[in-house]
Amino acid sequence: xxxxxxxxxxxxxxxRLAVHVGLGSVAGQEVVMTAPLDAVALxxxxxHHAYAAGATVVTVLYNDDQxxxxxxxxxxxxxxxxxxxxxxxxxxxxxxxxxARLAIVGEDPSLLSGQDPAKVARANRARSIAYRPxxxxxxxxxxxxxxxxxxxxxxxxxxxxxxxxxxxxxxLWQAIFKASRADGxxxxxxxxVHNANLRARCDLMNAKRYSALKFRGPRTDLEVGLAxxxxxxxxxxxxxxxxxxxxxxxxxxxxxxxHRAGVNGTVTATKPLSYxxxxxxxxxxxxxxxxxxxxxxxxxxxxxxxxxxxxxxxxRLGEVALVPHHSPISNSGLLFYNTLxxxxxxxxxxxxxxxxxxxxxxxxxxxxxxxxxxxxxxLIHIDWMIGSGDIDIDGxxxxxxxxxxxRKGGWV
Amino acid sequence: xxxxxxxxxxxxxxxRLAVHVGLGSVAGQEVVMTAPLDAVALxxxxxHHAYAAGATVVTVLYNDDQxxxxxxxxxxxxxxxxxxxxxxxxxxxxxxxxxARLAIVGEDPSLLSGQDPAKVARANRARSIAYRPxxxxxxxxxxxxxxxxxxxxxxxxxxxxxxxxxxxxxxLWQAIFKASRADGxxxxxxxxVHNANLRARCDLMNAKRYSALKFRGPRTDLEVGLAxxxxxxxxxxxxxxxxxxxxxxxxxxxxxxxHRAGVNGTVTATKPLSYxxxxxxxxxxxxxxxxxxxxxxxxxxxxxxxxxxxxxxxxRLGEVALVPHHSPISNSGLLFYNTLxxxxxxxxxxxxxxxxxxxxxxxxxxxxxxxxxxxxxxLIHIDWMIGSGDIDIDGxxxxxxxxxxxRKGGWV
Numbered sequence: 001x002x003x004x005x006x007x008x009x010x011x012x013x014x015x016r017l018a019v020h021v022g023l024g025s026v027a028g029q030e031v032v033m034t035a036p037l038d039a040v041a042l043x044x045x046x047x048h049h050a051y052a053a054g055a056t057v058v059t060v061l062y063n064d065d066q067x068x069x070x071x072x073x074x075x076x077x078x079x080x081x082x083x084x085x086x087x088x089x090x091x092x093x094x095x096x097x098x099x100a101r102l103a104i105v106g107e108d109p110s111l112l113s114g115q116d117p118a119k120v121a122r123a124n125r126a127r128s129i130a131y132r133p134x135x136x137x138x139x140x141x142x143x144x145x146x147x148x149x150x151x152x153x154x155x156x157x158x159x160x161x162x163x164x165x166x167x168x169x170x171x172l173w174q175a176i177f178k179a180s181r182a183d184g185x186x187x188x189x190x191x192x193v194h195n196a197n198l199r200a201r202c203d204l205m206n207a208k209r210y211s212a213l214k215f216r217g218p219r220t221d222l223e224v225g226l227a228x229x230x231x232x233x234x235x236x237x238x239x240x241x242x243x244x245x246x247x248x249x250x251x252x253x254x255x256x257x258x259h260r261a262g263v264n265g266t267v268t269a270t271k272p273l274s275y276x277x278x279x280x281x282x283x284x285x286x287x288x289x290x291x292x293x294x295x296x297x298x299x300x301x302x303x304x305x306x307x308x309x310x311x312x313x314x315x316r317l318g319e320v321a322l323v324p325h326h327s328p329i330s331n332s333g334l335l336f337y338n339t340l341x342x343x344x345x346x347x348x349x350x351x352x353x354x355x356x357x358x359x360x361x362x363x364x365x366x367x368x369x370x371x372x373x374x375x376x377x378x379l380i381h382i383d384w385m386i387g388s389g390d391i392d393i394d395g396x397x398x399x400x401x402x403x404x405x406x407r408k409g410g411w412v
Numbered sequence: 413x414x415x416x417x418x419x420x421x422x423x424x425x426x427x428r429l430a431v432h433v434g435l436g437s438v439a440g441q442e443v444v445m446t447a448p449l450d451a452v453a454l455x456x457x458x459x460h461h462a463y464a465a466g467a468t469v470v471t472v473l474y475n476d477d478q479x480x481x482x483x484x485x486x487x488x489x490x491x492x493x494x495x496x497x498x499x500x501x502x503x504x505x506x507x508x509x510x511x512a513r514l515a516i517v518g519e520d521p522s523l524l525s526g527q528d529p530a531k532v533a534r535a536n537r538a539r540s541i542a543y544r545p546x547x548x549x550x551x552x553x554x555x556x557x558x559x560x561x562x563x564x565x566x567x568x569x570x571x572x573x574x575x576x577x578x579x580x581x582x583x584l585w586q587a588i589f590k591a592s593r594a595d596g597x598x599x600x601x602x603x604x605v606h607n608a609n610l611r612a613r614c615d616l617m618n619a620k621r622y623s624a625l626k627f628r629g630p631r632t633d634l635e636v637g638l639a640x641x642x643x644x645x646x647x648x649x650x651x652x653x654x655x656x657x658x659x660x661x662x663x664x665x666x667x668x669x670x671h672r673a674g675v676n677g678t679v680t681a682t683k684p685l686s687y688x689x690x691x692x693x694x695x696x697x698x699x700x701x702x703x704x705x706x707x708x709x710x711x712x713x714x715x716x717x718x719x720x721x722x723x724x725x726x727x728r729l730g731e732v733a734l735v736p737h738h739s740p741i742s743n744s745g746l747l748f749y750n751t752l753x754x755x756x757x758x759x760x761x762x763x764x765x766x767x768x769x770x771x772x773x774x775x776x777x778x779x780x781x782x783x784x785x786x787x788x789x790x791l792i793h794i795d796w797m798i799g800s801g802d803i804d805i806d807g808x809x810x811x812x813x814x815x816x817x818x819r820k821g822g823w824v
Contacts, residue, residue: 030496040449040476047479051487056494058483062474064452067459071470075463082468084442086509090502097498 007173014148014182015045017249019053021191022146023100024236024245027054029144030099032091034061036106039150043104046148055100061087065108065154068277072115080122083130092133098241101138101145108154109337112277113300121306124276128310128379139381140356140363141237144245149176149340158337179250179329179341191246198235201411202254205232205322210395213320214402215267215347217391219284224320224349225262227374229360232256237357250329252344255321257358259374261290263317270346271385274337278303283384291315292351307351313378319350319358325389325409339383347387347406352378419585426560426594427457429661431465433603434558435512436648436657439466441556442511444503448518449476451562455516458560467512473499477520477566480689484527492534495542504545510653513550513557520566521749524689525712533718536688540722540791551793552768552775553649556657561588561752570749591662591741591753603658610647613823614666617644617734622807625732626814627679627759629803631696636732636761637674639786641772644668649769662741664756667733669770671786673702675729679761683747683754683797690715691749695796703727704763719763725790731762731770737801737821751795759799759818764790 019026031050035043040062047058071079095101112120128135138145151172153165159175160168177183184190215222234254236244269283280300285292292315297304308315323330323346330345354376356362362375370377393406404412431438443462447455452474459470483491507513524532540547550557563584565577571587572580589595596602627634646666648656681695692712697704704727709716720727735742735758742757766788768774774787782789805818816824 028490030494030498032498037452037474044476044479044482048482048486051483051491054488054490056487056491057496058479059496059499060474060476060479062449062472064456064472067456067470067472070456070460071463074460075468076466078440078466079463079468082442084469084471084506086442086444086502086506086511087471089505090498093501094496094498099498 010173010177010183011042012045013187014177014180015042015049017180017182017187017191018046018102018146018148019049020188021246022148022249023050023102023144024243025053025144026050026100029055030094030097031055031058031102032061032094032099033058033102033104034063035104036150036152037062037064038152039104039106042148042150046102046104063107065111069111072112072119080119081126083123083126085130088130088134092137095134095137095143098143100143103147104150105147105338105340106150106152106155108152108277109158109274110277110279111154113279117278117302117306120276120278120303125310125379132379135353135381139353141239143241144239144243146245146247146249147340148180148249149338151176155338159334175332175334175336179332179344181250181328195235195246198251198254202232202234205254208395208403209398211398212262212396213405214394214396215386215391216393217388219268220266220386220391222265222267222287222386223263223396224317225259226320227257227259227354227359230256231358231360233358248340248344250341250344252327252329253321253323253348255319255358257354257375258317258320258349259290260313260316260354260371260376261374263287263290267349267386269384269386270388271335271342272337273382273384274339275303275307275382279337280304290317307380307382310352310380311378313376314352314380316351316376316378317349318352318354318376318378318381319383321348321350321383322393322406323347323387324406324411325387342385343383346385347391347393348383348385350381350383352376352380352382422585422589422595423454424457425599426589426592427454427461429592429594429599429603430458430514430558430560431461432600433658434560434661435462435514435556436655437465437556438462438512441467442506442509443467443470443514444506444511445470445472445514445516447472447474447516448562448564449474450564451516451518454560454562458514458516475519477523481523484524484531492531493538495535495538497542500542500546504549507546507549507555510555512555515559516562517559517750517752518562518564518567520564520689521570521686522689522691523566525691529690529714529718532688532690532715537722537791544791547765547793551765553651555653556651556655558657558659558661559752560592560661561750563588567750571746587744587746587748591744591756593662593740607647607658610663610666614644614646617666620807620815621810623810624674624808625817626806626808627798627803628805629800631680632678632798632803634677634679634699634798635675635808636729637671638732639669639671639766639771642668643770643772645770660752660756662753662756664739664741665733665735665760667731667770669766669787670729670732670761671702672725672728672766672783672788673786675699675702679798681796681798682758682800684749685794685796686749686751687715687719687794692716702729719792719794722764722792723790725788726764726792728763728788728790729761730764730766730788730790730793731795733760733762733795734805734818735759735799736818736823737799754797755795758797759803759805760795760797762793762795764788764792764794
């Protein structure tokens with residue numbers, strides 16, 4: 001248990017980090033923030049630092065897990081094919097006029113686990129379609145954006161099931177501060193060092209020009225072909241509006257774009273995935289020619305299958321990311337049940353939409369051009385974890401020669 | 413002090429009333445709700461009843477007094493000419509596609525009283541311009557909309573300054589339940605009776621076809637010319653999307669449209685006005701040819717003057733409303749410091765925008781046509797209270813004959 005003064009100081013450091021490292025700069029910009037209702041304290045500190053840094057208007061859109069659940073239990077059938085298009089179109093309009101985007105995550109990881117998977121899939125699909133214009137602007141980094149986390153009671157109970165609620169919330173906050181590198185004397189300086197390290201790792205991988213990566217481990221034997229002209233990226237990047245920002249706090253990954261038709265073999269998840277309130281555990285899939293042809297899960301399999309049916313690109317990969325098994329998050333030994341943290345403790349792949357900026361020239365391609373270049377397109381982008389201390393990764397050169405990249409989850 | 417069970421029951425009745433009487437019907441509609449962060453409990457109950465009544469998506473936009481105040485204290489100069497246009501345009505888009513609109517009010521009545529009036533005026537003007545397209549749709553009742561109230565600590569402390577916070581919040585809730593006619597055995601039936609009474613009063617006044625009303629009382633001698641073809645309206649009305657709704661809960665008024673050039677004389681406010689967080693007390697103004705030519709207030713005069721400078725229509729009247737001095741709200745003897753309640757305890761007038769639906773044929777007129785017909789146009793619509801137990805009102809017939817309408821604040 002930490003004292004309130006100590007907590008307030010760390011919360012303030014996380015809020016400063018979110019504005020000055022996450023968004024990078026907000027001078028003269030609007031900020032569009034989303035946050036769980038239980039994250040008011042962090043949202044207010046971020047709002048404060050955004051105004052202090054010159055933001056013009058900070059708008060916080062609060063989401064309420066309880067109202068989401070009530071909808072599933074109370075609303076009529078027509079509700080599950082509906083989404084507030086006006087709000088998502090409004091967000092896209094805000095981004096087009098230069099607004100920065102900040103998301104505070106902290107939702108209950110298994111909020112909808114007891115709900116009808118068909119309704120969950122329909123509602124997610126309706127939401128994905130409505131959110132697409134806004135997501136496109138985020139995916140191509142038209143503006144600076146970032147995601148940070150706040151400990152909420154429901155999430156804390158999932159992450160620390162053995163603790164009473166207050167103690168669990170406190171423990172989760174401490175884990176968030178530590179994983180986010182927000183608990184040092186000067187977190188902004190710490191992030192500058194961290195970003196330099198990630199940049200050096202990207203430079204190293206970019207010099208290799210591998211044509212594929214090969215993952216081997218328990219129940220995993222997967223070759224992930226990389227897109228021609230792929231670029232390894234990680235940590236800070238520059239948005240189209242010219243601002244150096246960090247999309248995720250924390251972030252330990254370097255990532256790039258796989259070839260949508262070049263993925264073959266089997267892979268098994270090493271951590272459960274919480275997707276839109278449903279917990280999907282022990283995902284195991286087989287790829288052929290880039291597409292998943294077989295998929296299993298020990299829980300949430302129905303939701304997983306419906307995800308894969310979202311569209312043609314939903315069963316193909318849009319991202320592959322490498323994270324050493326000995327990252328600070330991984331070393332904590334915690335399972336967060338939240339992708340922002342769990343994906344930064346583990347190598348991962350993402351189903352669905354690819355980031356155009358991790359392929360040379362992709363920002364100039366249209367939809368058919370992107371597909372032709374092997375850059376996957378989809379309404380969804382769902383990361384899931386395939387790394388552990390048992391995974392070996394080889395880089396495959398253009399001539400087919402294999403080279404060790406990671407052994408037992410650590411960089412070679 | 414009431415028990416929690418009793419409170420939960422009354423809160424639920426108010427929420428049902430908001431959906432089934434306020435909005436009338438929400439089947440197949442989206443609902444766009446705004447609410448203070450301290451009104452989560454009521455927002456959740458309303459959300460529940462809206463989904464149960466067939467709403468497709470209920471979106472709650474929470475506003476945070478603390479963040480608003482922080483903006484005034486922290487943001488740079490450019491902030492005060494900015495507004496989240498994307499959000500207000502989004503709301504207008506929602507209304508155009510058929511969404512219902514529900515507002516929960518409960519803000520701190522003097523939140524911004526210590527802030528620079530110039531900044532307050534600039535921010536309000538920027539907001540008014542951005543909100544105009546949405547307000548136009550509300551003003552012409554394109555869709556069903558309603559306003560209800562929730563007791564919040566800051567508001568409760570203003571309304572019950574002698575009580576401790578918890579007791580003040582409880583007292584304000586009870587006053588809201590009572591004033592909103594939500595505390596009976598069957599509030600929906602009570603509202604049907606109440607609406608029939610208001611309708612009968614409107615029919616009576618509409619049969620008179622007065623050309624003007626004359627208000628006389630302490631420091632008040634005012635003639636309010638009525639627009640040609642004016643219609644007295646009150647209680648339930650029908651929106652363009654065909655739904656019978658009640659715009660205000662509570663509502664005790666009958667109201668119509670004055671002639672924008674036909675107002676002459678002096679009038680003194682009988683209650684303070686809380687406008688966008690500033691308390692304006694003892695308003696006293698003089699009209700000539702419809703326009704305010706002299707304006708005073710004992711507090712907030714600077715804000716009042718800036719309101720009047722918003723645009724050409726801001727110093728003219730858009731509404732005149734009659735409320736008997738012995739309405740339930742007035743009988744409570746409470747000063748709520750909230751227009752929704754105080755205007756329903758007192759005859760009032762509104763500066764700025766007129767409601768087109770209270771003039772025959774106005775819905776077919778364009779901007780210049782409305783002005784030519786004496787129907788005022790403005791970015792603002794601000795009600796303020798001029799009624800009391802000391803006010804006499806005469807109706808002036810077309811031939812100049814005077815007839816008693818109200819004496820000592822009561823219907824003749």
